[in-house]
Structures are given as structure tokens and as C-alpha cells.
Amino acid sequence: MANLLVHPPLRTKVSLLVIVLTVLVASIITTWIFQQFDKELVARKSDQLSTDNLIVETQIKVHLEEIGQNVLAFAGMPPVREIIRESRNPGTETAESDGKAQLEAIFLQLLKSKTNYLQARLIGVEDSGKELVRVDRPGTPGKARVVPDAELQSKGGTEYFKNAAIIKKGEVSFSNFELNRENGAISKPVIPVVRASTPIFDDNDEFFGIIIINVNVDELFHSLSRLGRESHQLYITNARGDYLFHPDSHKAFGFEFGTPFTIQDEFPKWITLGNNGNRDQAIRFTRSSSKEPYLGYWRRYNFDTHSSDKALIFATSDTLTSVLEESRTVKREAIPIIIMILLVAIAIGLVFASWIARPISEIHHAMKLYRETNEVPKLPVTNSWDEAGQLAFTFSSLVKEINARNLELSETNRELERFAYMTSHDLQEPLRTITSYVSVLDKNYRDSLDPKAQKCLEFITSSATRMQALIQDLLALTKLGNSKIEFVETPLETLVDEILEDLSAMIGQRNARVTYTSLPVLECDPAQMRQLFQNLIVNALKYQKPDVTPEITLLATPGDKEWRLSIADNGIGIDKQYSDQIFDVFRRLHRKEEYSGTGVGLAICKRIVNLHGGRIWVESEPGKGSTFHFTIPTPPVR
């Protein structure tokens, strides 16, 4: 499993690549589109806010100009001129030329026709600015009435009187936007008002007084706030930033009650007073009390040219959340579609991946089959000329070549083995003749030979005997090459007992002790296994130190899918450098006079173990003894 994670199959790799690429491309494109879309929405909202703002400014401008026009119109009216004349020449008034009565009638008419006009007055400069004519709506606001002379007050000290007194003829002065007051106290319910006034002069251009109109702007503000979109918020402040209009109505005119609410306090990151407002686009900002982002546009409008303080700030805003609402809706609708497209792309990727990987996988299976059964596999894509097809083609020719070479090799091998067998077999014939004649010589003519000739005879005898042993071992070895293994359930204990019985003379002669503990029943070739054990036991008996009692121990160890069998002795041991060579044919480490042997025994052992599909090796320490190990697979490898 861990291996699969580190080296995933080709199909998984290609699938992963396709999925990663698809998701990457889809997310980059989607993110880009959504960003552009958001940008577009913000730009559009910026335009809307700016337009709203412009409309508000225009409306106020028109409204104030209309009031100014009215004030100017009154200043030039005949009743006003009459009043001035009467004032300059007292006692000339007649019933027909009663300017005061006429003006009162005109003012009354005005207030009746314009419900947002609260007061219209003529104030003279004399008598500390005594009101000469006054029409108002007392109450909340009530019916228009002409104020009796007894109630007329002196207004010469007021701000608006002073402002109007210093401007030129034909000009209009506006007051700041304030709450309406009656007799010095703020009238309830509160009414936001603005006053427009203009100076009037007598025939000698001497300042006579002012005409002044008070206008209720409550309705105006509310109608302006309804102009924009529903999500838009409108704020109107004076030049100091004090709210004159606020969606939260109790924040408007807070300064009149000693609790000022200013726009720069509420939106410190938006509006900078003294600056003319941004004329291009809406900006992003947050409220002082929360992190919610806003988009807003504001501008400053100076409504009285005589004083830069007489300005209004119009600010329109919207929350970014509401600006991007449309974008969110689109995203909500787009995400399932994007996921669908991704799934389709991934599905196509998977199909594509298996399409790429299939031929390679098929080649793999074919080669596996070839390894297991040695049959020439049918490679499925030999006619296609992509990389997989070329691979299959190469494999196919490789397999054919290997098979041809294998056939050739096994033929040569068989011939060599036959040759070796025949040779060793045919060598026995003349050898037998030699030994026969030598034994005749030895028996019948020994006494007539001198000692040197006798020694020669001895050498001939021993060499001939050795050659016989050599040929027999070689025959055994070549026979192994020709033989097929006959797997039979073989109880090793019985087998070893028989061998020990056969070797009893040798064991007895050397006074050796051979022991074993519970040997298994193995599926193997009994004849070969017998030879294997016999060779190893004989070697263990043979290569002994003089004056030491040979101790030989047989041991069987079960392993994973195999048995390990070990034969340990306390003999002369083998130097580590020879531990591989000793299994080669004719490899001897000792003079034959010291230890007899042909140099074939261990080669036979190795051949037998290999034929059974096992391994053979030796562990040894010179002077202390050797342990020969070999393994036999279970179940057997056929």
C-alpha cells in the first residue's frame, strides 16, 4: 500500500495530472471572471452613487434658488416700496395706499399656497430691527396668520439680519440649516428650516431693512432620501459635518440639543472636511463601529456665495455586501455548473488515463504470463505504432529471440551433457583393463620387482583407483543434468538413518558421533536427497582434525516457504575466501594424500539443491568447524 502511494500506477499518475490541470485552469479562470465581475459591479455602483448625489445636489439647488427668487420678488413689490415711502414720509398713508396691509395679504397668500413656508417677514433697520410685517404659522405648524403689531419683535441682533444687511441689492443670503424655534425655544415636533433674506433700500439707496422667508426643509430632505435605490443611504451634513439628515432620524440636528453627531466621527475613513469631495468615483471605507465595508460617494455644495461655511455635504453610500449581492447570486448559480464541468473533465481524464495505461498494463500481464508459463504471449497492440505499440513490438521480438536462444542453449547443453556422460562412460572401459592388468602384475610379479618398481606399481594402482572414483562422480554429476526430479514425500529421518547405516564402518573407524533432532518429511527426489546428505555427512567425517572425536549435528529449521537444513561439524573448517569456490567442480583445498576426494562432491550437492530450487552455502571458522546449510522450498518448485 505504501509502495502504491510512493509509486502510483501510470493510470493514477495521468488521472491526477488531468484532474490537477483541470481544477487549476478552472479555478484560475473562474477567479479571474469573478474578480472582473466584482470590479464591474463596484464601478457600476460607483456611478449610481455619484448620479444619486448629483440629483440631490441639483434638487437642493433648485429649491434654494426658488426660495431666493421669491425673496427677491417680494423686495421689488409695490407694497414694499409703499411701506418704505410711508416710513420716510410719515403721515402720507391713505386707505388705498396701505402698503403694510397689502404686503400682509401677499405674504398670507404665499404661506397658504406653499405649505413648507413657515414665515415671511419684512424687518426694518430702525428700532433695533423691528419686524414691520410678519406672517407665520404658529403651532405644529398651524394655520397661516398675520401677526398683530403687538407681537412684533426686534430682530436687529440676529445673525440673519446682520448677514442680509451687508450684502448688495438683488443678492440673497441664506442662513444655516437649523431647527425651527418659536420664541427662542426649539419648536416641537422639530422642524429643520433654512432662511432666505435680501436687503431692501429706499429711493436714495439707503438701507431700509430686509425681506426674510423661513422654509421647512423636512419634506425636501425626506423626498431626497427616497430618490436613490433602496439600499442606498443618504446623509446630509453642514460644513462642520453635523448631521442634518440621517437615516437614523435622531442623529439629525444633534448639535441643537448639545449632543453632536458628525459624519467624520461615524465614517472616519470616508470624508475629509475642507476637501471638496471626490469627483470621480466612490471610495471604499468602514464605519468607526464595525468592520463592514462600504462604498460611498460624497460632495460639498456651497449654497451661499457670501460665506464658505454655508455648505452642505451630501453623502450617498451602500454596503459592499449589497453591491456584491448580484455577484454572490451568480457564484451560487455558477458553482454547481463549474463542479459539473469539473466532474465531466475528470471523468474524461480517467477514461483518457486508462486508454493510455491499458496497453502497457496488457503488455505487463502478457510478460508476467510469459515468465510463469514460458509460453509466447499474444501481445495485443503490436499493430499500433505509438510508444506502447513499439514497446509491445520490442517485447514480442525479444521474447521470440529469448525463446530461440533458450532452445539453442538447451540443445547445446543436452549435447554437452550427453558428451560428458558418454566420455566418462567410455573412459571406464580402458581404465578397467589397466586396473585388471595392474592387479595381475601386483599379485603375480611383485616379488620379482625391485623397491622402486614396486613403488611405481603402487602409484599406478592408486591413480587408477582415483580415476575410477573421479569418473563415477562425474557420471553422477552429468546424470543429474539429464534427470528430472521425482517429487516424493520423503521422511528425512528414515533417509538419514539409512545413510548412517551405510556409513557405519567409516563412522566406527573414526569413532564419530552423528546426531539429529526431529527432521521433517519433505517433498523431494529421495535418491538425490540421499546423495546430498551422504556427501555432506561424508565430508564432515572426512575433513577432521587428527586426535579430535568428530561431532556431527543435523538440524532442520522451518522458514518462510522453505526448510533450512544444516549439517555442522567440529572439523578443520574452511577459510572464508574459499566458501564459494568449494562448490565448483574439481575445486580442492587439500592434497589428495591428506584428504582423499575427487573435488566433485560439493558440486553434486550444489546441483541437487539448485534442482530443488534451493540455495546452499557454508559458514565456517578455520580450526573450529563448518556448518553447511541448504534450503528446500515448500511447497516444492516444480
Added chain:
Amino acid sequence: MGELKKLKEVVLIDDCEADNFLHSLVIEGTGLVEKVTVFDWAIDALEYFKSPTPPEVDLIFLDINMPRMDGFQFLEEFKKLEFLPKPFVLIMLTTSILEGDKQKFQELGGKEYLGKPLTEETFLDIVAKLQSDQA
């Protein structure tokens, strides 16, 4: 080729007892050698040469393939000896003639490289060559 002089001592080093016996028979048969010394083990031969009064050996016949200490190992050890027998001539005897072995042998100071078995003619040739070289 004039009259051959008699050699004092010839040493045979071979692990095969039969070969040693045969070779000593052949050498003695020529009547040209006073003493033939035979060693089955190269290490024993080395000890023989190490003696404080080294023998006056004329010829050494050495086998290559021997257990424990082979012919080449013997040669290397032999050359390290403090008192080398003078004059000494090394002849290698082997069952298998290999070019690589021959070259190695000559590099180590060997004289002749011959195949087994040693015959009377070969031995006489060697002695003749040896004495003509010395003359």
C-alpha cells in the same frame, strides 16, 4: 655440446607424490645429480632454504597448483630470503600451460616454464643450457 658437469643438488616441490617420485627417478636416471631433495609442501621447502647454512642448490623445480601455498606464493616468499642459494635456477613445472602464468613466473625471476611430466631429454637440455650460460 661438450661434456656436462655434475650438479650438486636439485630440489623438487610438488604436492603430487607420484609426480615427485617420477621426476626424481628421471633426474637420478641421468646420473648428473648428486642429490635430489623432494618436498610435498612448498612451506617445507621454504624452511629448508631458510636454514643458516643454505644448501647449494643448482636447480629448483616448482609446481604451480598446490594447496595452502602455491608456486607463485612460494616464489614471492623465496625472493625475500636473506641467503639465496647461489646460483639458483627456477624451473616451473605445470600440468596446464597458461600464457599469463608464464609471464608472471618470468617476472618473478623464473627461468623455464615447462609442462609435466619432466623427461630425461628435457632435463638434459636444461642442464646444458644452464652450463653454457654459466660458461
